[in-house]
């Protein structure tokens with residue numbers, strides 16, 4: 001039987017994945033990259049008073065209209081310390097950037113254009129237009145203005161604005177909760193001492209990073225040994241923690257100890273697919289268990305992360321209400337590659353810039369799906385469609401970029 005095509009598999013995982021609308025309130029300082037659950041209105045006007053935009057002197061323009069006036073300084077207005085009085089005819093107030101404009105003044109003359117004499121008189125070097133260097137009250141926004149909308153993602157500029165609107169807490173959508181369960185008798189956590197036939201459980205750390213970058217929150221279910229009771233207990237913990245998505249790592253294949261699918265089926269999981277036409281990642285599994293989507297990632301570390309990048313990342317972004325960035329680019333091959341079989345291949349590759357500024361993707365020699373070192377060195381995955389013929393260096397290809405940031409010229 002032909003394996004399920006990759007695009008079809010992605011479409012099934014993303015089918016009816018819509019943003020989670022549950023709402024929670026978080027302190028503004030913890031709200032980075034969260035999505036607003038509701039429109040947000042300003043609780044105050046900004047600036048709340050007419051303010052000076054420069055360091056200088058607040059004056060009545062009528063006094064200096066011809067550029068030759070002579071005024072007496074009667075006080076100071078600085079940011080946080082307004083001048084209590086007003087500016088009358090023949091008077092000026094020393095003023096600083098951000099300070100309230102005193103009553104009566106309608107213009108600020110910058111200090112570079114003023115000569116201040118010992119007896120607190122000031123004279124002027126040139127003309128200043130009426131109303132110069134004043135920020136009117138409400139220039140930025142007014143109380144009641146709806147400045148941020150439901151669904152907006154809180155990035156640097158919006159966080160700053162929400163703070164200025166005087167929101168110490170903001171209503172945000174709760175993040176999709178993704179429970180991550182490593183499986184296998186051979187696994188111990190980093191820092192523990194493995195027996196001679198054990199290795200370190202590493203995949204979960206990569207998958208967690210992908211979940212968090214996509215706007216989800218990871219629930220660590222630890223490592224379950226290869227037995228039904230342990231798997232059951234871990235699945236219970238994920239359920240109790242309110243997981244929207246359960247990700248299992250390993251135990252997805254056909255071996256005697258690959259129990260994950262069976263354990264989930266016994267609990268009533270409706271299997272959508274198992275095994276697809278991709279490399280690495282053939283034994284990928286997807287199903288639904290109650291309200292949870294279940295993604296069974298293959299145990300080989302590179303398979304886990306490639307599948308997480310292609311399937312889990314867009315799923316979490318959609319549940320979080322985000323917009324997926326298309327990470328595909330066109331590049332040229334940096335070396336020849338062989339003909340492909342029925343599985344769409346994702347070759348780990350380095351990116352560089354060629355002589356004409358073109359993007360060059362050079363697949364690594366070693367493509368074994370156990371090799372974390374190669375994956376960590378890779379900038380991109382070169383996509384080799386099913387049955388693609390052999391291709392030479394210089395031929396075009398499509399790549400998925402794995403990391404952002406500059407690419408240096410030369411390989």
Ligand SMILES: Nc1nc2c(c(=O)[nH]1)N[C@H]1C(S)=C(S)[C@@H](COP(=O)(O)OP(=O)(O)OC[C@H]3O[C@@H](n4cnc5c(N)ncnc54)[C@H](O)[C@@H]3O)O[C@H]1N2
Pocket residue numbers: 182183184186187199200201202203204249250251252253254255258280281282283297298299300301303369
């Ligand atoms: N007879 C067949 N054998 C295999 C097939 C097949 O079609 N027929 N498929 C192969 C492919 S492709 C893959 S991929 C692997 C996936 O197998 P599982 O998902 O069952 O993974 P495991 O057997 O549990 O583990 C594979 C490998 O990865 C290591 N592992 C597992 N979990 C972790 C983790 N959290 N951190 C680090 N390393 C992990 C595990 O120790 C194994 O070395 O099956 C092939 N076999």
Ligand code: MOO
Pocket residue numbers: 278279280281282283298300303369
């Ligand atoms: O599909 Mo497996 O992921 O080739 O190693």
